[in-house]
Each structure stands twice: as C-alpha cells, then as structure tokens.
Amino acid sequence: MKSQHTVPEITPLNKDQFDGAREGILRVQTCTDDGGAWYLASSNCPVCLREDTVRWIDASGRGTVWSWIRIHQPYMPTFKDEIPYTVAYIRLEEGPLLMSTLQGIADEDVVCDMPVEVVFVPYGEDATPMPEFRAVA
Amino acid sequence: MSQPIDVAIVGVGTTDFGSIYSDRDPFRTEYQLGVEALKLALDDAGLDKSEIDGLLLSRIPGYETFGYMAGIEQPRVVNSYEGSGRMAGVVLQHAISLVQAGLATTVACVYGNNGRAAGATYGGEQRGGAYNAWGNMAKYDLAYGMTSPGASVSMMWRRYMHEYGAPDGALAPIALSNRANAQKNPIAVMRKPLSEEEYMASRFVSEPLRLYDYCMINDGGVALIVTTAERAKDLKKPAVVVRATASRTQLSPHYTKTDLFRDSAVDVAQRVRAQSGFGPDDIDCVQIYDNFTPIVLFSLEHFGFTEQGHGWEFIQDGRIALDGQLPINTSGGHTSEGYMQGWGLEAEAIRQVRGEAGERQVADCDVSQYICVSPITSSHIFTRA
Ligand SMILES: [Zn+2]
Numbered sequence: 001m002k003s004q005h006t007v008p009e010i011t012p013l014n015k016d017q018f019d020g021a022r023e024g025i026l027r028v029q030t031c032t033d034d035g036g037a038w039y040l041a042s043s044n045c046p047v048c049l050r051e052d053t054v055r056w057i058d059a060s061g062r063g064t065v066w067s068w069i070r071i072h073q074p075y076m077p078t079f080k081d082e083i084p085y086t087v088a089y090i091r092l093e094e095g096p097l098l099m100s101t102l103q104g105i106a107d108e109d110v111v112c113d114m115p116v117e118v119v120f121v122p123y124g125e126d127a128t129p130m131p132e133f134r135a136v137a
Numbered sequence: 138m139s140q141p142i143d144v145a146i147v148g149v150g151t152t153d154f155g156s157i158y159s160d161r162d163p164f165r166t167e168y169q170l171g172v173e174a175l176k177l178a179l180d181d182a183g184l185d186k187s188e189i190d191g192l193l194l195s196r197i198p199g200y201e202t203f204g205y206m207a208g209i210e211q212p213r214v215v216n217s218y219e220g221s222g223r224m225a226g227v228v229l230q231h232a233i234s235l236v237q238a239g240l241a242t243t244v245a246c247v248y249g250n251n252g253r254a255a256g257a258t259y260g261g262e263q264r265g266g267a268y269n270a271w272g273n274m275a276k277y278d279l280a281y282g283m284t285s286p287g288a289s290v291s292m293m294w295r296r297y298m299h300e301y302g303a304p305d306g307a308l309a310p311i312a313l314s315n316r317a318n319a320q321k322n323p324i325a326v327m328r329k330p331l332s333e334e335e336y337m338a339s340r341f342v343s344e345p346l347r348l349y350d351y352c353m354i355n356d357g358g359v360a361l362i363v364t365t366a367e368r369a370k371d372l373k374k375p376a377v378v379v380r381a382t383a384s385r386t387q388l389s390p391h392y393t394k395t396d397l398f399r400d401s402a403v404d405v406a407q408r409v410r411a412q413s414g415f416g417p418d419d420i421d422c423v424q425i426y427d428n429f430t431p432i433v434l435f436s437l438e439h440f441g442f443t444e445q446g447h448g449w450e451f452i453q454d455g456r457i458a459l460d461g462q463l464p465i466n467t468s469g470g471h472t473s474e475g476y477m478q479g480w481g482l483e484a485e486a487i488r489q490v491r492g493e494a495g496e497r498q499v500a501d502c503d504v505s506q507y508i509c510v511s512p513i514t515s516s517h518i519f520t521r522a
Contacts, residue, residue, distance in 0.1 A: 006279040014273075040274050040390055066395060067296040069288055070344040075260035079282040084344065087283045089292050089393055099278045099391065112299040123280050130280050 004078040007124035014041035016056040021129035026061045026118045028096055029054055039096035061118035062136065063092040068102065068110055090116065090133055103134045141237040145369035145376035145522055148184060148245075148362030149484045150177030151324060154475035158326045158355050163254045165356065171197050171249030172207050174358030178245065182362050183373030189362075191241030193228050196220025196478070197249045214241045220250065222428055225479025226507065226515025230382050232363040243364040248480040253356045260285030274390055287351055287429050289392035291343035294431040297397060298345065301446035305345060308430040309336045310452040311465075312349040312472055315427070318459060319469025321497035326355050327473040350430040352471035359480035361487070366522065376522035377487050380504075381412035384515040392512060401514040402439030409506075410441075413518040417442045420518075421502040422464040422489050424482035426509035427471045436510045464499045483507050483517070490519050 010018050020027035028037045031045035033053045044051045068088040074080050088102050088110075102110060103119060116133035123130040152173050157165070171194065179186055186207065191214040197203050200217045204210050214235055218224045225248070232244040261284055278284065297303060313333060319325035331349065339348040369376035385401035387394050410416050417440065425436045434448030442463060443451035451457075457465040468474045468485040475481060486505040488494045494502075508516045 005282075006276050008276040008280070009273050011273070040277060067292045067299070067393075069291045069295060070341065071282055071288055072341045072344060073260065073285070075258060075284050076279070076282055082282070084341070085282055087281050087288065087292075089391070091395075097391065097395070099281055099283045101281045112296055 001078070001081065002121065002123045003125060003127075005123045006078070007126075007128040007130065010128065013043060017041060018129060020056065020058065021120050021131065024120055026059045026092070026131055027056045028059045028092065028094055030057050031055075037094040037096055039092070039098045060093045063090045063116055063133065065089070065102070065110065065112060065114050065116055065133070066091045066097065067112055070107070088133060098131070101132050103132045105135050109135075142239055143366035144233050144236045144363060145366045145378050146361060146487055146519075147364050147369045147372045147374060147376055148178035148182030148360070149487050150174040150179070150181055150358075150360040151477075151481060151484050152177070152357040152359075153324045154326050154355055154357045154477070154481075155324050155328070157357055158253075158475070161254060165251055165254055167197050167249035167251045167358075168199070168203055168206055169249070170251060170356060170358035171203060171247045171360070172358075174249065174360040175207060175245055175247050178360035178362050181374060184243065184362065188243045189245045190214070191232065191235050191244030193232055193244060193246045194218065195224045195228050195246075195248045195480075197247065203247070209245075212241070214244070220478070222426060222478035223509060223511040223513035223515070225483055226382075226384060226509045226517065227513060229361060229363070229379070229483060229517065230384060230515065232361070233379055233382065236363055236365060243362065243368065246361045246363065247358070248360070248477060249358040250477060251356045253354045257354060259287070259354070271390070278391075285343065286392050287346060288343040290429040290431055291346040292393045293397050293435070295345055296395075297431065297434070301449070303449040306337055307449040308350055308434075309333050310457065311427065311430040311433050312336055314452070314457050315466050315470040315473040318467050318497055319473035321459070321495070322468045322474055323495075325469040325474040326353060327469070346429060346431070349472060352428045352476040355475045357475055357477055359477050359484055361480075361483060369522065375491055377490055377519050378522050380415065380518045380520050381409040382515070382517040383408035383412065384513060386513045388512060397435045398510045398514060399435075399439050402436065402510050405514050405516050406440040409516045409518050415504050415518055419504055420463070420506045421504050422467050422486075422499045423506045423508060424467070424486045425465055425470075426479050426482060426511065427466060428476070428511075430472065432510055433465065436508045439510065440508055440516070459497055459499060467494060467497050467499060479507075479509050486517070486519050490521055
C-alpha cells in the first residue's frame with residue numbers, strides 16, 4: 001500500500017519540487033552561474049556554494065534505467081505485501097541520478113539503459129506525488 | 138615538524154566469533170566485546186594496558202564508558218568512530234598517523250559489535266552507520282523501499298552483468314572459497330561446507346544477489362595495537378609494518394556509484410603501489426572487504442589483479458584458493474568467518490605475514506594487502522619489520 005510508504009517531508013527547501021510534481025512536472029535544482037543540475041534539494045550550489053543562484057527548473061521527465069533490482073527481503077513492514085518489489089536507479093536526461101521504481105514494465109522486458117519517462121503517483125498518508133518511471137511509448 | 142616516527146603493529150586480538158554466535162546473549166554489549174578483544178591484543182603483544190596512551194574506537198560510541206571499563210582513564214588521545222565498515226581502514230591509518238606524529242606512543246584500535254544481539258538488520262528505517270546523517274534526503278529512497286547497502290551493491294552488480302556479460306552464478310566461487318577457508322579457521326562462524334548447488338538454490342535478498350553473497354550478522358570484537366618501531370623491538374610477537382596505506386573517497390547521496398568505485402580505488406591502488414614498491418604480482422594474499430561478493434570483483438579489477446570486466450573469470454579455477462595464484466580472504470571473509478566490518482580482515486592480513494595463521498597459512502607469505510572498496514576506499518600493505 002503506497003499510502004503507507006515513508007515520504008520526504010515537504011519543507012521550504014523542496015516545496016517547489018513537489019508543487020511541480022502535483023502538475024506532473026519533474027523539477028531539479030540548478031545554479032544560474034555554473035549550470036549544474038541535481039535532484040535532492042540543497043540550500044546551496046555544490047560548485048560555487050552560493051544560495052542566491054539556486055533555482056528550480058522543469059526537467060524533461062525523461063531518462064534511462066542505469067540499473068534495477070528486485071528486493072525480496074522485508075526490510076520495512078510497509079513493504080511486506082509488495083515483496084518482491086522493483087527499485088530502479090534512473091539517470092535523468094539532465095544528468096542527476098535518483099532512486100525510483102518502474103511502472104507497467106514486465107521484469108523480462110527491463111534492460112539497463114532503456115529509455116523511460118516520469119509519471120507521478122501519490123505516496124504516503126498525504127498523497128505526496130513521487131516519481132515513478134514507465135517505458136517511453 | 139620533525140621526521141615521522143617509524144611505526145609497527147604489535148598486537149592483534151579477535152574474539153571467538155563462532156562460540157559467540159552459538160551462544161547468543163542479548164545482554165552482551167559492544168563494550169564488553171571490545172574489552173575482550175583489547176585484552177587479547179595486549180596479551181598477544183605482551184603489553185600492559187598502562188602503556189596505552191591512545192584509544193580509537195569504532196562502533197563503540199561512548200569512549201568515556203569504554204575508558205572506564207578498560208581502566209584506561211587518561212589516554213593522551215581518544216576518539217570514537219562510527220560503526221561502518223569503511224572505518225576499519227581509516228582507524229588504523231589514523232592510529233599510525235598519531236604515532237608517526239608523536240601525539241601518542243601506543244594506540245589501541247578497538248572494534249566491538251553486538252548488532253546480532255541487538256537485532257540489527259542493515260536495512261529498513263533505521264540503518265545506522267553513515268546513513269543516519271542523510272535525514273530527509275534518505276526518505277526519497279525509503280519511499281521506494283530502497284534501504285540497504287546490499288541493495289545498492291546489487292544495483293551495481295546488475296550493471297556489471299550488463300556491461301561485461303557476467304552470467305547469473307558468476308559470484309559463486311567467492312562464497313565457496315570463503316567457506317572453504319573458514320573450515321580451516323577455528324573461530325569462524327560458518328564452517329559447514331557450501332556447494333555450488335546450495336549457493337544457487339539460496340534465496341534472493343536483493344535480486345540478483347543471493348543470501349550467500351551477503352555478509353552475515355554476528356557479534357564480536359577486534360583490537361589492533363600500534364606503537365613505535367623502537368618500542369616494538371622487545372615485544373612478544375614479530376613486529377608488522379604498514380609499508381603503504383592510502384585512502385580516497387566518493388561522497389554522494391547513494392552507495393551505488395556508476396563507476397563501481399573505480400575512480401577512487403584506482404587512485405588508492407596506484408598510491409599504495411608507489412609507496413611500497415609492491416604491485417599485484419608481489420602480493421602473497423589479499424584480504425578484500427566483502428560486505429557483498431560483487432565488491433571483491435570490483436576490488437580485483439580496480440587494484441589491477443585482473444583486467445576490467447574480467448574479475449568474474451579471474452576468480453574461477455581455484456585461482457583465489459589458499460594454494461592458488463592469489464589467495465583471497467583466507468580466514469573466510471565476511472560471508473563465513475564473520476562480519477567484523479573489515480577489522481577481522483585487517484587482523485588476518487597481519488597474522489598471515491606473521492606466519493601464524495595455522496591450517497590456513499599461505500606458504501611463504503611475505504606481503505599481504507587489505508582492500509576496502511566503499512564510499513571511503515582504503516588499502517594497506519603489510520610485511521614483517
Ligand atoms: Zn553555482
């Protein structure tokens with residue numbers, strides 16, 4: 001039950017990312033000075049360490065599967081009914097990597113480097129929109 | 138600064154992992170296990186604890202509690218490192234540096250782990266070690282049930298299989314070799330023979346990794362004593378020197394690294410080779426941090442024991458056995474001796490060059506190496522003084 005899953009807290013730091021997600025847009029942070037891109041919200045740019053140059057930008061929502069696994073061990077009680085479940089490490093077109101899961105792709109059809117696109121699914125008690133990925137049509 | 142002081146390792150202590158495993162005691166603490174290992178290391182060296190003026194602990198959070206219990210109440214230097222496996226190499230490096238710099242003369246490095254008694258799982262909401270620091274960032278992964286270092290390594294293993302064509306079952310020789318070595322180690326936890334059929338039939342934990350690709354969860358303690366080469370001269374055991382040591386990190390939000398730790402590991406490999414003059418052909422046995430078996434292949438390749446992408450072929454045909462071309466994890470490693478998070482492997486590397494590994498002694502072992510490939514990659518090369 002995804003309504004039971006742990007989700008990130010929404011804070012002033014990452015609020016824009018989740019506002020975008022509610023509209024189906026995947027957002028990443030960038031620096032207006034040096035143009036890097038990263039997924040996990042940070043208060044500063046890791047290159048120049050400035051805070052005032054950090055912006056959220058809309059990413060394409062496309063990426064590739066770097067790798068993927070099936071977890072059989074019930075590490076978390078909230079996943080007991082989903083075992084075994086898939087976790088995929090996605091490389092976004094803009095560069096950042098994130099952990100996620102795959103949607104609507106049979107195990108035998110998953111291959112490393114396959115192109116995928118984002119789709120948001122409500123997770124946790126407050127229906128926090130979290131990215132999942134499906135095969136590019 | 139004056140010249141660095143020459144340093145030696147003079148004491149090694151390991152608790153009896155097998156008997157601790159079969160006699161599970163929920164009240165046995167990491168402090169107790171650390172004290173027991175320290176006592177063994179002091180006896181091994183022939184040192185009195187009044188000479189210990191540096192105390193570096195790992196997985197034992199309270200250094201005041203430990204100092205009180207060990208009766209070492211006024212060391213010149215004390216610190217407590219987190220209980221993650223990557224710290225085994227780091228703590229020994231720091232102990233050496235302290236002695237070289239003259240900040241302490243005799244440093245005891247002590248590790249204690251009661252994780253099994255305390256119900257540790259290395260996965261789930263509470264992971265411990267380096268993971269607690271991620272806070273809200275960790276929840277981005279927890280949402281998908283991604284929690285354990287084993288799962289992160291499994292992710293890299295799938296990618297390796299994809300890139301280099303390694304088949305399912307390619308890791309079996311590591312698990313089997315570890316088990317065969319453990320049968321010759323009286324303090325190992327898992328000493329029952331393991332067949333390839335049993336390996337292949339074992340359950341997936343994070344597919345494509347199986348149960349026997351995972352380190353076990355067990356309790357115990359390890360202690361290493363470092364002092365000056367001068368003081369080492371009239372102690373009980375032959376002094377062992379660290380001919381080279383180096384580390385390099387890869388700090389990012391995921392244990393999974395897309396280069397399979399190559400960047401940092403190649404740098405460490407080159408530096409220990411340059412510092413010691415010993416390359417892959419000179420190493421008589423290597424103790425490789427094997428929290429999960431794929432890390433052994435990454436280590437062998439990045440450290441130049443075999444070509445990139447060919448580690449899975451290198452480990453076949455008995456090449457890594459005790460009497461093979463490159464004996465690996467001679468005490469049984471983390472999958473069979475016990476998971477002392479690298480500390481047991483360091484102890485074994487020292488014992489092999491001392492020539493005191495008993496039934497599992499590698500013939501003519503003059504040079505041994507410890508390798509830990511992880512977010513903090515480290516390596517040491519040991520010889521007798
Ligand atoms: Zn910047």
